[in-house]
Amino acid sequence: MNERGERAGQRGGPLLQVRGLSVSLGRPAVPVLSDVHFTAGAREIVGVVGETGSGKTTLARAVLGLVRPDRGTVEVDGTTVSALRGRALREHRRRGTTQYVFQDPLRSLDPALTLAASVGEALTIRGVPPAERDERVRAALELVGLSPDLGERTPGQVSGGQRQRAAIARAVICEPRVLLCDEPVSALDAAHRNHVLRLLGELRATLGAAIVVISHDLVSLAGVADRVAVLYRGRIVEQGPIREVFDDPRHPYTALLVASAPRVTGRRRHSLDVLRRAAPGEPGGCVYAARCPFATAACAAVPATASAGDRSVACHHADDWPARTAGRTPLVAEGARP
Structure with a gap:
């Protein structure tokens, strides 16, 4: 993971570029995002904030290629995701270039699988040999601060903070270029919230990835993000260095x-x-x-x-x-x- 991060830093330039993105959903079509521009570079954490209904989750889905924009482009590590269709889009997803960490790990992790099985599921789908898969799972668990012994437990047998760390391990095991975190600490108590936020700060350097944190918690973002974009009714009304914007x-x-x-x-x-x-x-x-x-x-x-x-x-x-x-x-x- 370190080697890949070094290559990202050498290339320079944003790993995620969103240009003029407009998205409409439903029938009749209702505008959800309008002319959104923002970037995220290697080893950078960018926060996206706004009230419910502002378009934060739709923006994340557009970056993942799950919704098609009306206009504009989404580019991840040199690939224009918004232009991919069919097999090309499936192959892009299979590579794991962009990964998503959900708000509620208890719902996003399979309750019948052990944490190790959930973390290694993507490698199993790719056909990675069991010995290599198990080693990478152990490394991913240790990277997020979990003992490999916890990998033998199911999500219901560990704390909320440990579940969220396992969810992050599942995302980073594919060595993503862009990591999207949707309200990653909103369901946690104060102690676990701080642990997960510190982990995101550590992963910034370890992965060399661009990290986008969707949140309504301005205080938490002020402690971890480099820049912030403020969404209102599908438009970015302000963005810049987070300390400047909030102060x-x-x-x-x-x-x-x-x-x-x-x-x-x-x-x-x-x-x-x-x-x-x-x-x-x-x-x-x-x-x-x-x-x-x-x-x-x-x-x-x-x-x-x-x-x-x-x-x-x-x-x-x-x-x-x-x-x-x-x-x-x-x-x-x-x-x-x-």
Whole structure:
């Protein structure tokens, strides 16, 4: 695994590139994602945050090739996944280039199989000889901090944190280029949550992969991610280095999410009264205009597009609305990473 990580670092460039991605689902078709752009590089953890219904899971499914985009592309390690069909798509999945860690390991792991059998299942399907498979399973379990002896237990015989580690081992045994983690710690208690977050940070270096963490837990992301993309109604309204975005949000929706998250001390960042929701209604131009307390006539008439650069914000008033708020304090104190 280390050797492959080294090759990834030598090539350079993003391992995951999403460009102009738009996805509609259902009949009649309902837009779920609109013109989404983001990247994730080798040894980089990128967080994707947003409320329920914002399109986070659909974005993950598009990266996996499980849904076809209306427009745009998804490229993983040089392969345009969004263009693959039939046998080519099946072969891409068989290679395990992109792997997914589900939110609930108790439901994603077969309750009748031992952890070792679940972790090694992909190798069994590939026809890897039993001796080699067993050795790789032991290495994968040790990589995520599990004793090989636990591999003989079923999911119901271990703790929630151990189950999630086994689920991660099942994903990384294929040496993926992109690892998608869907709310990987939301079902865990505080102690196990911190252990899994530390593990993701360690895997960043060990695998050399790009890791995308889908979460609503801003405090946890602040402790592990390098960059963050904020989704609202299928659009990325803000993205950039996570410390900058959370310590100085430039989009009102990002500020609302940050204000809703408790600090590690248990105190809120600042009062929600400053960012109270406007009266509900259908947005005209900017997708957030109907909820934004700072919206103007221009916001309702003209779509907001993201600014250029590493820090992008889709807001007409990104430079002036923050001046109308006060009392900011860092979301997570320096050195308080899990």
